[in-house]
Amino acid sequence: MSHTPVSVGFLYPGYSAEDDYPEYQRLLGDAVTLRLVHTLMREDAHRVDALLDVGGTDVLTPGARELRAQGVDAVVWACTSGSFVFGWDGAAQQAQAVGEAAGVPASSTSFAFVHAAHALGLRRVAIAATYPRDVAERFVAFLTHGGTEVVALASRGIATAAEVGTLDSGAAVDFVVANDHPDADGVLVPDTALHSAGILASVERELGKPVLCANQVSVWEGLRLAGATPRDGRAGLGTLFETGRAAA
Template identity: 55%
Template sequence: MSPSQQDAAVSVGFIYPDHAAEDDYPYAEKLLGGTARLAVEHIYGTDLHAVPELLDLGSPARLAEGAGKLAFHDPAAVVWACTSGSFVYGWDGAHEQVAALSASAGGRPASSTSFAFVRAAEALGVRTVAVAASYPDDVATLFADFLGRGGVEVVGLSSADIVTAAEVGRLSPDDVVELIASRDHDDADAVLVPDTAMRTLALIDALEHRLGKPVLTANQVTVWEGLRLVGALDTSPAVPGLGTLFRRKGM
């Protein structure tokens, strides 16, 4: 990105837990062609896919720390780039989490990956979904409950029972494709993949071609949600390589 492009690009900040698949964000920034700067800062805690640990990971104190780190980038909006660390709070609790994050970010618009899934499904007119979760069953069920509160019906729910985000981040591209494709359901309008620790962006177009339906993945919808918050979706052209969500009318 040239200096002039950097000056013109909108800046969105992402709080990412630990390290796993954060390279999806510079990949997305490249595909966006200089229209946005996607700043990523990290917070740290245990990476276990277990409810008590996830509640701690998404706590107000940890997210305030992340917002403080992002202040250097002066983002126009902030997104908590973690699905399980947001839906684990439930529908109402996740709203409170986002409100606290906005306050910690100086009143900037804020959201999380869990809300990004609901809004992306709404934008595409998706009503029924299959969920290809990497989590254990109890955590995956909480995501299905969250989607239901958002008006999205889960007609197929599967869990790979992977205990840590680090393990998810080490999955090969072939493993990721098989995990997702094998969890499709005939009655699903789309397949949802709720883990920001999973590298998916470079695989979405191929998956959609194979399945014949939209595939919404955690890092994909998180980037989309950040752009939505700053109004960048209204004027942006379609973006090849990031799936149906980024090719829809209005992009």
Template identity: 55%
Template sequence: MTALGILYPGHSAEDDYPRMEQLLGSDIRLPLVHTDIGEDAHRVDALLEMGSAARLAAGIEELRLSGAEAVVWACTSGSFVYGWEGAHDQVRALARTAGLPASSTSFAFAHAARELRVRRVAVAATYPDDVAGLFAGFLTDAGLEVVSVSGAGIVTAAEAGTWGEAEVLALAREGDHPDAEAVLIPGTALHTVSHIPALEQALGKPVLTANQVSVWEALRLADRRVNAPDLGALFTKEPIVQV
């Protein structure tokens, strides 16, 4: 049994995680601990506070008691808002506090794109435009070419959590670009896990979503590979041999 610790901000789309446990169909557990988000706002100052070391550290002991082998801060905006170097500092502090390998959803997107050998990506975000632009900047620093960025202007995670398949599909289509090799949908507050096959079929390319890549990243940290076609191209791709 492999336990992968998830630090999740607030309560919006956390039910994506037990669904992923079922879809992984193996000996994977995803113990999830909620962090206190403070003010629910996709605004830079609120996001910096949401991802602060003190807020993340508060949930670490519970994850350690769960037997977690790795921990992922399952929040895109609360990690990329710190910038490339600041996001590295954030996960280093998390790893020191937890005594475990650690990462965040923002890095998960970058690593997942590399796994799929894609370089040109489109961003389809629920965020306001300025916050979506910060995510695009983070991806650029990760070595990806962001060919388009769209933001839906949603300010709160609570509102994003109410969206269903029709809204998510519309978001993905709006954010897609002919030159993009994959579409990235940030925001762990958005329910996406049930919709990934439909999204990829509709767009004809890999679609990476926040909760999906967070779990993939936790598996990567624990050196586990699981084939799960219902979780999209990311979970069916053969491992890339590093040379």
């Protein structure tokens, strides 16, 4: 990691696993500042109509402007379902609007998964999704469009982000490990409402392959956009950060 100070901003919907970000900042060290702004969630529901509202430009623009005032170097819309539900082109337009409001490069967690999978050379993946299956299938379509083959999809069927945020680490680890696939190069765990900082080491140790979680890839994507992707080992941040291949 460069020692030049860098600040990355995150637009985070509601309240569920936002405490992941201070933990990631601790692991990254003093040269990184992760700034988080909570965005409006009129209805907490893993339904397509509610997710389209959560990721609407009218909802994200005020937060992006707030991050602009804080002087961040890049911004990530830290919501997987609230980005991929728009489809590839819609998610691209969403990120562009956030970037214009923030005045810096911007992306979303959905694109972060695609870029992280490519950086690690993951061609075939399994997905352990907390969402209902109809929502999870939209993530499959998004990844497929981005050039990553999905060989297995598991859906836990949780209806709200708030409920996902209450899953303890043991339940989260068990869910991810149980839904690996022998043909998968890695396992993807969408949903920024799921606490991930405390489980990455456990699941990667048990599976013996890379695991990408939503808040983890969001942080990585923000650093990538800011030109500060770590190139040295970072214990606790998963293979994405630890191997150095994440600098690809």
